[in-house]
Amino acid sequence: MDHFKGDTWRRHVRLESGQLSARPVAAIDSSGAAVRLSVPAHGLPPAWRAAVTGVALPGLTARNRPPAVDDFYQVMAIDQNTLEVINVSGAGWPRYTGGAVLQFGAPLDLSGVSARATFRPPGGQPLLVLSQAPALTVETGGVWITAPPADTARWPSGPMVCALELTWPDGAVRTVIAGRFTVKEPGDG
DSSP, X not given: OEEETTSOEEXXXXXXXXXXXXXXXXXXXXXXXXXXXXXXXXXXXXXXXXXXXXXXXXXXXXXXXXXXGGGOEEEEEEETTEEEETTOOOXXXXXXXXXXXXXXXXXXXXXXXXXXXXXXXXXXXXXXXXXXXXXXXXXXXEEEEEEOHXXXXXXXXXXXXXXXXXXXTTSOEEEEEEEEEEEXXXXXX
């Protein structure tokens, strides 16, 4: 992925707990441009990934149980009971009669967690460290990282890595790679 100097660098790092959760699907609306699932009290953050099992709907139903990585779709929470499946059209689907189950990785509990994002060339010294809002926003199941244009304008051209370090109240630390990208000069296509 490329990033141009002077542009805002923004990523959402989704963090799942490692436990597969399931909720029954009460209804499926395939009449619009995107499929909407009625899943009462789904508990998902605004943007997540989920799979649907237990029903035969072309292009939506997971092929594996438990779902494999490519069985998951991006879903957007419309409200606490409704999810929209991104880039899936239900045109021509039969009427939903029940039996579907939404499966998803439970969001990681980040209560009390502090975060720090470090940007550096691979093997190099840190060029930018972010540790507080608004540059870092910790929320249920994820962290938003935003590097402002004034900082990205000073990055050298070439490969860059963003590492996200999470520290729990008990002192436990987990580091994840939040992004690998190439910094380019504006106008370099």
